[in-house]
Amino acid sequence: MRLPSKALIAILFATAALPAAAQDTAAVPQSATAAALECGDDFATWKQNLANEARTAGVGEKGLSALANATLDQKVLDRDRAQGVFSQTFTQFSERMISDYRLKHGAANLQKYGTYFAKGEQDYGVPGPVVAAFWALETDFGAVQGNFNSLNALVTLAHDCRRPDLFRPQIVPLMTLIDRNVLPADVKGAWAGEIGQTQILPSDYLARGVDGDGDGIVDLRNSPADVILTTARKIESRGWKRGEPWVQEIRVPAEMDWALTGRTNKLPLADWAKMGITNRDGSALQDNGLKAGVVLPMGRKGPAFLTYENYDVYLEWNQSATYTLTAAHLAARLAGQPAFDRGNPDAGLTGDAMKALQQKLHDKGYDVGGIDGILGTNTREAIRQEQMRLKLPVDGWPTDELLADL
Incomplete structure (x- = not known):
């Protein structure tokens, strides 16, 4: 790339x-x-x-x-x-930002400066790949x-x-x-x-x-x-917890109570497993004693992740869900995980259609944070509320069907 x-x-x-x-x-x-x-x-x-x-x-x-x-x-x-860059979808944004250059140089720097990364984890509990991912995204390692x-x-x-x-x-x-x-x-x-x-x-x-x-x-x-x-x-x-994960890719079933998804609705992994959620490879989730939320950045048919409390720390760095999930996934890649599965998401709304949806939500009394065509946290939550009202799958993803129903 x-x-x-x-x-x-x-x-x-x-x-x-x-x-x-x-x-x-x-x-x-x-x-x-x-x-x-x-x-x-x-x-x-x-x-x-x-x-x-x-x-x-x-x-x-x-x-x-x-x-x-x-x-x-x-x-x-x-x-x-x-700041129109954040009007891109998660897949568009992350696949552009998680480049071969950043993966290659991130791995090289983790080795080259291994002593300092190890000290950072020893003193502050933050794994090297997490630091290296921000280093990559912010300035391409200082360039x-x-x-x-x-x-x-x-x-x-x-x-x-x-x-x-x-x-x-x-x-x-x-x-x-x-x-x-x-x-x-x-x-x-x-x-x-x-x-x-x-x-x-x-x-x-x-x-x-x-x-x-x-x-x-x-x-x-x-x-x-x-x-x-x-x-x-x-x-x-910002609240990072030593020794705990931050993000984990998963596979979601074709049907479940989508209203339970979302970063803030954290449940034990055993509860998610009962709903049919598995690891990415289809193996059973193993309860690790922690709670996590299910994040669907492009709806129920797209990529899916468990996000733990340490993921919330990313939002203290940047409040864009697209940026933070990209940074978290890049850290996971640098830690040895594969690229996420794109899935087969429904076509989302962009440009004027997205602005039209935001205008309709605004007219209904929702605070969408501005009519800017960006699927931010406020807009996504307003979408979920309307999906619930209209008895549509509550996954926070803007579609032509939702716009038509509104």
Whole structure:
């Protein structure tokens, strides 16, 4: 398979970080409400208020000087409003992103940096393939880290009133890293402010950076050791459970109570086995004492997976179900599992048809997260509710039949 274009990878940089930004608001002494109230104000006044906040937080003159030179970047706003890559189906997206290049280089890096991956698992409980998968998807192992001025990007997105609460909490941590000479004032990264080979947000860089190679510097742009251990520590901080699985491919029966499926409805494997669910090869599920949900990214006739609690941690990295399932499956591939079975899913809705479905759902009172043609979590749940009402199989997959019935 061909390596995705740099433009596509750049789009992924930012989407991979947004949920993490929301996790670290405590890093800055201000509330999301305050950020929202100030967004869109006179830029000079807004920056002065931010400088006062940073000075109170202990940022010195070097960090304050960097803020004084920060400017708004229209290209950042343009990129923020153009994330159409996630309108692809899971099969389209994952088969493009899980390339031969990434599988080959992922395996090579797991061997080359085996000592650091082993330490990451020893210290934080996160298996090497999980870290390596994010490393691959975010920057192709450091090859494409982004060329946006990171401080300008964060200032632009925090001043913009679309989602200021996601980005404002990252500015003072970045200023602190600049002030401490960890990063240069003109550090470059992704358009949403992430930095380094696994696209770490400044708050994580500051709070969870690990000097893996022992040179006295946490360098997430150039040191694989630092990248691997910091990424493992970040994943562990989001709730990763040592020694537990994250995803498992399965085979579902032709008929079952589809309303029981979904990531959040976790049941013991023995319960799923009683419904006719088996391992991918048709062998019986073995109860491992854990609970898992059944995820059907393309409906009941497409690929099927058990997702455990560790899979939920992926959603702390990125809230796109398509991205997270791709990242989880890539980690499974790097751990030795085969490519997923595509199945024979019903034709889904795309483009204008998908937008038409979202509009109908919106008109019925559902929050679908925007009429954007993307099958996100909100849209999928609204589909499930309507499938239940219409007595259709409740698998969250948009079809012509559903659109016609609505």
